[in-house]
Amino acid sequence: MNFAAISTEIFILGMGLFAIVMDLVLPEEESRKSIGGVLIFALSGWFLYMFTLYHGAINPLEPASMAALTDRFFYQGLYLVDNYALFFKQLFILATVFTLLFASDYVQSVLRYRGEFYALLLLALLGMCVLASATDFLTVFLGLELMTISFYVLTGARMGSKDSSEAAVKYLIVGSVSTAVLLYGISLVYGAVGRIQFLEVCRSPHLFFPLGIAGITLVLIGFFFKLSVIPFHMWAPDVYQGAPTPITAMLAMGSKAAGIAAMMRVLFVAFPLLGLYWLPMLAVLCALCMIFGNIMAMRQKDVKRMLAYSSIAQAGYMMVGIVAADADGMKAVMFYAMLYVFANVGAFAALAVVEAQKGDTSHRAVSGLARSAPVLAAVMTISLLSMAGIPPTAGFAGKLYLFTAVVDQGFLWLAFVGFVMSMISVYYYLLVAKAMYLGRWDGSKLEISGAVRAAVVLSVLATVVVGVWPEKLAELTNLAANTFLR
Amino acid sequence: MENFPLLTTVLLAPVSAALLLCFVSSKSVQSVRVICAAAMTVALALTVYAFFSYDMSVGGMQFVEDVPWIRDLGVHYALGVDGISLPMLLLTELIGLAAVFSSWGITERPKEFYILLMILIAGVTGTFIARDLFIFLLCYEVVVIPIYIMVIIWGSTKRVSKEYAGMKLTIYLLMGSAFMLVGVVALYLTAFPEGARTFDMQALAAAAAGGCFSEEFQIFAFFLLLLGFGSLLSMFPFHSWSPDGYAGAPTAVSMIHAGVLKKIGGYGLIRLGLLVLPLGAKFWAPLIAALAIINVMYAAYIALAQHDLKYVIGYSSVSHMGYVLLGFAALNVVSVSGAVANMVAHGVMSALFFAMIGYVYERTHMRSVRELRGLAHQMPRVATGFMLAGMASLGLPGLIGFMPEFTIFVGSFGVYPVLAVLAISGIIFTALYTLRVLAKVLFGPRDSRFDYFEDARGVAMMPLIILGIALVGFGIFPQLLMGMVGSGTEQLMPLLERITDAPAFLGGVR
Numbered sequence: 002m003n004f005a006a007i008s009t010e011i012f013i014l015g016m017g018l019f020a021i022v023m024d025l026v027l028p029e030e031e032s033r034k035s036i037g038g039v040l041i042f043a044l045s046g047w048f049l050y051m052f053t054l055y056h057g058a059i060n061p062l063e064p065a066s067m068a069a070l071t072d073r074f075f076y077q078g079l080y081l082v083d084n085y086a087l088f089f090k091q092l093f094i095l096a097t098v099f100t101l102l103f104a105s106d107y108v109q110s111v112l113r114y115r116g117e118f119y120a121l122l123l124l125a126l127l128g129m130c131v132l133a134s135a136t137d138f139l140t141v142f143l144g145l146e147l148m149t150i151s152f153y154v155l156t157g158a159r160m161g162s163k164d165s166s167e168a169a170v171k172y173l174i175v176g177s178v179s180t181a182v183l184l185y186g187i188s189l190v191y192g193a194v195g196r197i198q199f200l201e202v203c204r205s206p207h208l209f210f211p212l213g214i215a216g217i218t219l220v221l222i223g224f225f226f227k228l229s230v231i232p233f234h235m236w237a238p239d240v241y242q243g244a245p246t247p248i249t250a251m252l253a254m255g256s257k258a259a260g261i262a263a264m265m266r267v268l269f270v271a272f273p274l275l276g277l278y279w280l281p282m283l284a285v286l287c288a289l290c291m292i293f294g295n296i297m298a299m300r301q302k303d304v305k306r307m308l309a310y311s312s313i314a315q316a317g318y319m320m321v322g323i324v325a326a327d328a329d330g331m332k333a334v335m336f337y338a339m340l341y342v343f344a345n346v347g348a349f350a351a352l353a354v355v356e357a358q359k360g361d362t363s364h365r366a367v368s369g370l371a372r373s374a375p376v377l378a379a380v381m382t383i384s385l386l387s388m389a390g391i392p393p394t395a396g397f398a399g400k401l402y403l404f405t406a407v408v409d410q411g412f413l414w415l416a417f418v419g420f421v422m423s424m425i426s427v428y429y430y431l432l433v434a435k436a437m438y439l440g441r442w443d444g445s446k447l448e449i450s451g452a453v454r455a456a457v458v459l460s461v462l463a464t465v466v467v468g469v470w471p472e473k474l475a476e477l478t479n480l481a482a483n484t485f486l487r
Numbered sequence: 488m489e490n491f492p493l494l495t496t497v498l499l500a501p502v503s504a505a506l507l508l509c510f511v512s513s514k515s516v517q518s519v520r521v522i523c524a525a526a527m528t529v530a531l532a533l534t535v536y537a538f539f540s541y542d543m544s545v546g547g548m549q550f551v552e553d554v555p556w557i558r559d560l561g562v563h564y565a566l567g568v569d570g571i572s573l574p575m576l577l578l579t580e581l582i583g584l585a586a587v588f589s590s591w592g593i594t595e596r597p598k599e600f601y602i603l604l605m606i607l608i609a610g611v612t613g614t615f616i617a618r619d620l621f622i623f624l625l626c627y628e629v630v631v632i633p634i635y636i637m638v639i640i641w642g643s644t645k646r647v648s649k650e651y652a653g654m655k656l657t658i659y660l661l662m663g664s665a666f667m668l669v670g671v672v673a674l675y676l677t678a679f680p681e682g683a684r685t686f687d688m689q690a691l692a693a694a695a696a697g698g699c700f701s702e703e704f705q706i707f708a709f710f711l712l713l714l715g716f717g718s719l720l721s722m723f724p725f726h727s728w729s730p731d732g733y734a735g736a737p738t739a740v741s742m743i744h745a746g747v748l749k750k751i752g753g754y755g756l757i758r759l760g761l762l763v764l765p766l767g768a769k770f771w772a773p774l775i776a777a778l779a780i781i782n783v784m785y786a787a788y789i790a791l792a793q794h795d796l797k798y799v800i801g802y803s804s805v806s807h808m809g810y811v812l813l814g815f816a817a818l819n820v821v822s823v824s825g826a827v828a829n830m831v832a833h834g835v836m837s838a839l840f841f842a843m844i845g846y847v848y849e850r851t852h853m854r855s856v857r858e859l860r861g862l863a864h865q866m867p868r869v870a871t872g873f874m875l876a877g878m879a880s881l882g883l884p885g886l887i888g889f890m891p892e893f894t895i896f897v898g899s900f901g902v903y904p905v906l907a908v909l910a911i912s913g914i915i916f917t918a919l920y921t922l923r924v925l926a927k928v929l930f931g932p933r934d935s936r937f938d939y940f941e942d943a944r945g946v947a948m949m950p951l952i953i954l955g956i957a958l959v960g961f962g963i964f965p966q967l968l969m970g971m972v973g974s975g976t977e978q979l980m981p982l983l984e985r986i987t988d989a990p991a992f993l994g995g996v997r
Contacts, residue, residue: 382632391632392625401560401621401672408672409681420668424661431635431657435650439639469625475559 006075006082009051009090010130016043017123024116033115037105040119041098048094055084055477058484078198081136088335088481089133089262096255096342097126102456103350104247107357111245113160125151125251129259136270137198138187138220141263145183145227148259149176152252156244168243175226175236183223189216199271208275217272221279224267227260228316231289241309246356249305250349253312258338261319265331268323269485276326284324288415290317291422299429304352305362307429311388314426315341318403321415325406332482333402336474340387340395340467346460347384350453351377358447367433368440374447378437380457385430387464390423395467402475493533493550494566494616497580498609500530505605513598520591523601527584527608534580541573543974548618548689557621561685565618570975574831574968575615575747575754581957582746582838583608586739588949589842592849593641593737600641603633604739611743614751620671620686620759627751631660634740634748641737643848645795652735656744659718659728667715667755670708674763677704692762696982702766702989709767712760713775720752721805722812723781730801738845741797742950745804746838750830753811757823761815765982769818769989776816776899780906780913782809787916791923796847796854799924800840803880806917807833813903813910814895818983822898824976828891828968832879835887835957839876842950843869850940856927864933866942872951875958877925881918886962890969 004011023036056073073082100122108115128148135141153176157169191197193213194205207213222233229237241249268279294314301307319341322334351370352362354377359366371378387394400423404416467474504526511519541549548567556564568576586604593600606629613626635657642649675684678694685691694700700708718725729749733741761768783806790802807829814826846869847862848854863870879888892914900907943951961968 382636386632392628397625397628398557401668404668405560405672405676408669409676413669413673416669416672417666420665421662424658424665427661428654428658431632431654434636435639438636439650470556472557475557479559 003072003075006073007080009047009082010127012043012047013123013127013130016040017120017127020116020119020123024120027116032109033119034105034109036116036119037101037108040123041101044094044098044101048091048098051087051091051094054082054087055480056484078200079137079140080134082134084481084484085262085266085331085335086134088477089258089338090130092258092335092339092342093126093129093133093255096251096258096346097122099342099346099350099456099460100247100251100255103346103353103453105452106450107245107247107353110357112158114158118155118158121151121155122251125155125255129255132259132263135263136200136266138190138202138271139197141267142184142187144259145263146180148256149180149227152248152256155248155251156240158248159243159245162243164243165245166243168240171236171243172240179223179226179233182219182226186216186219186221186223189213189219192216199266202271203273208272214275214278217275217279220267221264221282224260224264225286228257228264228320229313230286230316230320231293231313234290234294234313237313238306238309241312242303242306242362246305246349246353246362249308250345250353253308253315253349254338254342254345257312257316257319258342261316261323261334261338265323265334269326269331280324280326283320284412284415287317287320287324288418290314290320291418295422295426295429298426301429303363304367304433307433308348308352311426311429314422315388318400318419318423321403321407321419324412324415325403325410327406327410328482328485329402329406329409331485332475332478333399333406335478335481336402336471337399339474339478340399340464343395343460343463343467344384344387347380347457347464348388350457350460351381351384354447354449354453364433364436364440368436369442370437370440370447372442373445374449376449376454376457377447380461381437382434383461383464385433386427387468389427389430391427393465393468395464395471398468398471492552493537494568495552497530497533497537497576498566498612498616500526500533501583501605501609501612505602505609508598508602508605511598513596516594516597519598519601520587523587523605524584526605527580527587530612531580531584534577537568538573538577538971541568541570541971543570543970546570546974546977551618556619560621561683561687562621563619563685563687564622565687566616566622567618568616569978570971570973571757571827572615572754572975574827574971575750576612578750578831578834579608579611579615579747581953582742582834583612585838585842585950585953586742588946588953589742589845590737590739591946595641600637600737603637606630607633607637607740607743611747611751615754618688620675620688620691622686623688623755624668624671627755628664630748631657631664634736634744637740638732638736642735642740643737645734645854646798647731647735649735652731656728656732656736659725663715663718663725665715666711670711670715673704673711674700674708688758688763695763695765700764700766702770705764705767706770707767709760709764709771712755712764712767713771716752716755716760717775717778718752720749720756720808720812721782722752722775722808723778723785723805726782726786726805726808729805730798733801733804733841734795734797738841738849741841741845742838745800745841746834749804749808750834753808753815753826753830756815757827761818761823761979762982765986766989769986770992772816772818773992775812776903776906779809779812779816780909782806782812783910783913784809784916787913787920790920791916793920794856796844796856796859796924796928797841799856799920800837800844803917803920804833804837806913807837807880809913810892810895810910813899813906817895817899817902818986819898819902820973820976820980820983822895822902823979824969824972825891825894825896825898827972827976829895831968831972832887832891832961835954835961836876836879839872839950839954839958840880842954843872843876846943846947851937856924859928861929861931861934862937863929865937865940868943868948868951870929872943872955873925873929875955877921879958879962881921882914884962885959887958887968889962890965894969
């Protein structure tokens with residue numbers, strides 16, 4: 002039992018329990034912002050510490066290097082902390098820190114059970130981290146359920162709001178169905194192979210029998226539900242719209258990245274030999290996501306709902322990297338997932354402020370934002386443009402990585418679809434910009450707290466710096482992708 | 488002066504002005520304007536210095552800078568100018584400074600306007616000095632969004648609403664660039680094996696010379712680039728954003744857009760299309776030539792029927808781009824020199840036109856040929872500007888427009904005799920619509936409605952002075968421009984000789 006390997010998970014669990022205890026200890030009428038503050042401080046400290054955990058390339062011929070490898074496993078290889086897992090865990094922690102930064106005001110003014118919000122968010126984070134490290138199907142399932150069940154509750158956290166309750170129920174039902182599908186798929190694979198560890202599943206010849214193929218298909222469909230890939234996306238818009246805005250942000254950037262992380266490991270470690278089957282399916286689905294996600298987003302009048310559809314399209318872009326199925330593709334996915342965090346924080350932080358003070362997230366609510374809160378309008382515009390992939394924002398570099406990787410593997414048509422659709426997406430992103438800059442201004446000024454200001458400024462800075470000079474992030478993702486252990 | 492990063496300074500002058508403006512109170516309008524004017528003056532002065540100290544006898548890329556930027560993609564922050572890009576850079580800074588002065592009268596949210604204007608100018612500057620394809624694309628796409636915001640906030644609604652104009656402009660350019668990006672990605676991946684890949688344009692050209700690109704690939708990739716750069720250059724049938732966009736845009740945006748941004752299309756076709764994909768260029772050249780003639784004739788014909796001054800100039804710019812395309816399509820050193828020089832010439836005159844229209848519109852809120860008349864009585868200086876731009880537009884010798892057009896005709900006549908004759912006859916149309924508009928707007932009896940409007944003076948004269956000097960200077964001393972351009976296009980000579988026997992579209996229709 003090498004508990005050092007799971008120090009991150011232990012730490013997060015500890016912080017989650019700490020949030021519960023703090024909530025009980027603090028008097029009823031006192032603000033819960035202090036909990037958020039402690040969590041932000043602790044998590045960002047841990048985030049920085051994690052940079053020291055990355056390992057170099059592992060050479061199987063060198064005993065010292067192999068010893069370092071066994072340090073990375075926990076519980077007989079069920080759990081692996083390689084660079085890939087570390088990168089994604091850092092991404093989840095960063096996303097949580099940003100969310101906590103801009104959520105504290107929102108939580109204070111909109112939600113009734115505030116302490117629970119923090120505890121559940123940390124549990125969801127724990128689930129994501131488990132997903133990133135899981136190397137067998139049951140651990141994947143465990144992480145996925147820990148994450149989604151926390152999110153079911155968080156989605157319904159706006160007590161008294163019909164939208165929020167509807168979203169929670171919908172999410173619960175569709176989520177349970179998808180869980181059932183996933184579990185059924187896992188049981189089929191187990192039935193065919195008799196193993197649940199990825200590395201052992203991979204070696205089994207029985208996987209090529211119909212039973213194994215059916216199992217793989219169902220496992221993938223389970224993941225597609227979680228990632229809201231078209232045609233398994235119908236829950237996403239309602240859930241995104243109904244959930245409290247910080248939770249929507251976490252769903253879009255955290256939950257999605259966690260699903261992608263687990264799916265990549267499943268595909269590349271457990272099923273690499275069956276690429277013949279899943280590659281064409283994945284290519285078609287990600288083209289569908291890019292096309293219809295963007296087209297459906299065009300008609301939306303509510304910014305949150307628009308972002309839900311746009312997140313479907315974004316999942317499509319990220320899957321482009323999976324279709325490339327090599328180190329370049331993986332690196333591109335990680336790069337994109339990270340910059341998507343920055344873009345999402347900018348957009349949702351601005352929306353959270355608008356929603357908390359105007360009670361609405363429609364185009365009408367954001368109209369005139371350029372005058373009532375110029376900083377938020379600028380941040381929102383830049384973040385949306387990053388999602389669209391317009392330089393000098395990070396989205397451009399990210400898309401270039403994704404599409405060079407996939408064209409290199411011979412999928413030129415995907416690059417066509419991707420570039421054309423991302424240019425089309427500029428249309429609906431600019432509609433928001435138009436509402437903000439040109440819409441009628443009711444003369445009010447929005448209040449922006451220091452924490453929100455810090456969140457938006459940091460995220461925009463990251464978006465622009467990564468866009469103009471992606472070197473550092475590219476190095477990190479290169480390291481993570483090239484030392485990915487199969 | 489040897490190691491001074493001149494081009495970086497030129498690029499960063501507007502960027503730093505934009506950053507500085509973020510910290511200036513939006514109430515101190517005058518300091519906002521002065522900061523921008525100062526930044527652009529610095530940029531222009533350095534560019535003029537570069538223009539005159541460029542060593543033409545050596546040729547090639549000069550004032551080079553090179554910093555490794557993104558190692559795993561093979562991107563370098565590599566800048567440099569040669570005889571093709573230096574005139575374009577000079578044009579950018581000239582028009583940039585003139586645009587700052589023409590926007591002096593903006594009263595609505597001036598700080599935001601100037602920040603966006605500076606970003607716009609920086610983006611255009613970057614495309615012309617980049618030697619690296621990645622940096623080129625980065626700067627090229629940077630310009631699109633500021634333009635959209637500037638059009639929808641400070642634009643004007645006449646025949647089409649400014650929201651419509653802005654969106655049309657943006658979507659057309661972005662769709663074009665989507666195809667171009669696919670082409671660039673394919674180019675990048677095909678040129679070198681993994682690990683040795685680079686976005687350096689010279690390396691890509693060297694790869695092409697070394698035969699890394701098959702003929703089929705060149706034809707395919709050039710077509711994608713043509714879609715992107717062609718729509719930016721308002722090549723028929725992708726031209727319709729241009730008049731609508733210019734009509735909706737505020738003066739400064741029209742000036743920069745018609746003056747320089749559009750020229751990125753032509754510049755890209757030469758720098759990327761011709762140098763990297765010569766066989767593709769050769770293959771599609773007959774099609775480009777045919778479309779060029781449609782541009783020249785069709786747009787000039789439409790311009791005849793326009794009443795809104797901005798539409799007249801908008802269509803006239805589409806028509807002039809036809810000459811540029813023809814010069815490009817003839818694929819010889821003379822005609823390509825003419826194309827580059829014509830881009831500069833057209834840039835100066837269209838910017839001057841838009842500056843003058845902007846001045847008149849700002850005062851009178853009219854820009855219809857039907858309403859305006861006899862302005863020469865009340866605004867002699869503005870009328871001078873109009874006349875200069877108009878005469879240059881119809882190619883009067885002694886002004887900037889003559890030599891480039893003449894060169895294009897000389898160069899293209901041997902290749903496409905019929906099309907060249909048709910293009911020359913297009914000048915008649917140009918003369919017709921230009922003279923018709925100028926006669927109606929400027930001359931005729933004095934109209935007392937305009938008695939209350941002042942003539943341009945002080946700051947409002949600056950665009951006229953800056954652009955007028957270029958217009959007349961390069962007209963009287965055409966060698967200044969043609970020599971520079973010639974030193975840049977000479978490097979094309981071996982390349983063009985190599986592809987003379989290459990197959991062409993439909994057997995090279997003449």
